[in-house]
Amino acid sequence: MLMKELKNFIMQKNIVDTAKQAMQRAIEHELDLKSLFPLSATSSATFHIADFGCSIGPTTFMSVQNIIEAVNHNNNQASTTKLPLEFQVSFNDQTNNDFNTLFRSLPAHRHDNYFAAGVPGSFYGRLFPTSSLHLGSISSSLHWISRVPGELTAAGRRDSIQCTGLDEDVARAYSGQFTRDMEAFFDARAEELVSGGLLAISALCLPAGAVLAQTGLEEKLKSFYLPMYYPQAEELEASITKKRCFSIRKLVKMAPPSPEKSQKLIQTSASQIRAVSEAIIKQHFKTITPDSVDLIFERLKEKLAENMHAITSPTTLHHLEVFILAKRL
Numbered sequence: 223m224l225m226k227e228l229k230n231f232i233m234q235k236n237i238v239d240t241a242k243q244a245m246q247r248a249i250e251h252e253l254d255l256k257s258l259f260p261l262s263a264t265s266s267a268t269f270h271i272a273d274f275g276c277s278i279g280p281t282t283f284m285s286v287q288n289i290i291e292a293v294n295h296n297n298n299q300a301s302t303t304k305l306p307l308e309f310q311v312s313f314n315d316q317t318n319n320d321f322n323t324l325f326r327s328l329p330a331h332r333h334d335n336y337f338a339a340g341v342p343g344s345f346y347g348r349l350f351p352t353s354s355l356h357l358g359s360i361s362s363s364l365h366w367i368s369r370v371p372g373e374l375t376a377a378g379r380r381d382s383i384q385c386t387g388l389d390e391d392v393a394r395a396y397s398g399q400f401t402r403d404m405e406a407f408f409d410a411r412a413e414e415l416v417s418g419g420l421l422a423i424s425a426l427c428l429p430a431g432a433v434l435a436q437t438g439l440e441e442k443l444k445s446f447y448l449p450m451y452y453p454q455a456e457e458l459e460a461s462i463t464k465k466r467c468f469s470i471r472k473l474v475k476m477a478p479p480s481p482e483k484s485q486k487l488i489q490t491s492a493s494q495i496r497a498v499s500e501a502i503i504k505q506h507f508k509t510i511t512p513d514s515v516d517l518i519f520e521r522l523k524e525k526l527a528e529n530m531h532a533i534t535s536p537t538t539l540h541h542l543e544v545f546i547l548a549k550r551l
């Protein structure tokens with residue numbers, strides 16, 4: 223499991239790097255500041271950005287910076303008067319996220335028109351007032367579905383700790399939960415985004431026809447499920463457009479990181495994987511001691527070194543890194 227998480231972490235860092243250009247171009251092209259702020263030629267205009275599933279940084283800060291640069295670029299290109307923009311940036315994650323660590327590491331030298339706030343709660347429900355967001359961003363988080371499908375836990379069915387895709391019933395249950403969760407996610411964002419607002423989505427997806435078990439190493443832990451599901455890119459697209467509230471303006475499938483880049487990322491990753499998975503492990507294995515948790519993450523470092531070749535091998539089937547820019551209609 224941890225090896226899989228490790229591979230995913232490498233993808234998360236990479237996805238923000240590689241999505242940068244596609245995202246900036248798409249935002250610059252699609253954003254219509256004049257129609258979002260028709261009356262704000264001289265008074266200040268607050269551009270509200272939300273990052274959903276921000277974790278503790280630093281990737282979220284990179285994403286937000288990329289977005290702000292794109293919005294400023296768009297504003298500077300305007301043929302008429304430049305808007306006096308200020309940025310309200312809302313960082314969202316689950317209530318048990320370590321927001322203190324997040325805010326302690328906010329970029330110290332951010333511009334003085336960049337205001338940060340934390341918004342705790344599940345992104346599968348409403349988090350912001352109606353028509354109050356101009357741009358939402360979500361990176362490497364949509365595979366965290368809201369729950370392990372109820373029918374599996376009720377029936378005691380298991381495939382692995384997550385959906386490997388090898389057992390058809392389990393895969394169907396996960397896919398169903400993913401579809402319901404995506405509907406909840408896009409319904410909530412459709413309410414929160416202003417008309418003409420944008421949603422930038424970076425996600426890890428499976429290549430068409432592939433199942434998760436083909437993409438890396440799997441270990442069986444008999445009583446531990448993770449609410450994770452990697453969709454095929456087409457499943458995600460269908461969820462976005464289903465209710466006709468959003469249109470997809472850009473979709474880019476990006477190349478996985480090079481073996482050299484993966485190796486570099488691996489070296490800094492163990493502590494960040496701990497940040498994401500420690501709370502889940504503690505919640506499930508309620509009596510686990512702090513020493514045992516430390517031991518798990520020490521073992522992770524060792525396994526990391528042992529399995530470097532499998533993670534970085536060009537023959538391993540890789541996830542697709544997908545960037546999508548959707549526009550609220």
Ligand SMILES: C[S@@+](CC[C@H](N)C(=O)[O-])C[C@H]1O[C@@H](n2cnc3c(N)ncnc32)[C@H](O)[C@@H]1O
Nearest residue numbers: 234275276277281315316344345361362363366
């Ligand atoms: C893999 S991290 C991604 C962090 C960051 N966005 C990045 O690109 O590196 C996934 C984050 O999504 C958060 N998350 C998962 N489900 C969530 C939910 N329902 N609502 C809000 N945040 C959620 C997790 O707590 C975790 O911090």
